[in-house]
Amino acid sequence: MSWTRRTLVALAVCVLVPLGAEGCATGGASGHAGTVSPSPVGKVLRDTDGTGRHLREVAGEEAPEVGVEVTPDRARGWDVLLTVRRFRFSAAGARRAAVPGRGHARLFLDGRPVTRLRAPGYHLSGRLVPHGTHHLTARLYADDGTVWAVRGRPVESTADITASGAEPGPAGAPSESTP
Template identity: 60%
Template structure:
């Protein structure tokens, strides 16, 4: 083989190297200044919550978890306490991008959004919990507004509560009962520590 036959191939290699079309040892994962992954996290699904926010599917192993406990307090208010696993709350001012295991908890009463939490606790005023039985749900969201999901279901926990009034007593202090919780539940007092308290408004 003469050297002239190998020349086009050699030139092609040089062009690839000069244009940067070939890279060695590269990775799709990049880290930000804080060491958090800034690559895409999970898979966006077509499914959405009622506000149209897409689910962000992640593997079950190591996925965020949340538990909720709701207890009546004096003055007809309700104390909401969350427990989380594999999840940390983002501080105010965090960039709106999805980072694994980070974000906010949204609290819903009967599918109505009543609070966005950057911590484990909040208090629900009586106006959010009128007479009757209600479902109080905590759902975990990424900082870009997507819903953390596992196996096509949102990462959430729901507690059923009942608010009642004493019969025949105008202006009586409402009674209250917490009936139980369901969903991806982590027992109260489990992993996670308070970072910031919130108040529903």
């Protein structure tokens, strides 16, 4: 058998044998205790969030936390402020890998995606929040797109928003008529 054929056979064996097998690991990329994980951070679960992103399970004492506070502003919009613990926002263009306590947040209004955040503050336009009570959820994601999770549940926080009063019309005038 020539050296190139032996090399190809060895590579084929490493590809077909599960990750973490002796002799095929490439240094630090193997899973923990027989589980396969694309990074050494937590364990990627089969479960997904509502957007189809897989959950990345981490222990509660290591897990990031998020809180969301929403206050109305003078321009009929909402100021959103996230408070995080054991989490840092990654800059745009960050490497697509799970790093402990790093990533971005996504905002959802009544379950529908609004935006991706790389900083704790955001202005939510009043045009996106119709009359009534709504739920604004902030969920934390790793840079590889997985959702940080604890005990099979995404790391997230929800705040209620109640929009009342006249709805703005097409030119900014109230849509309700006054007698």
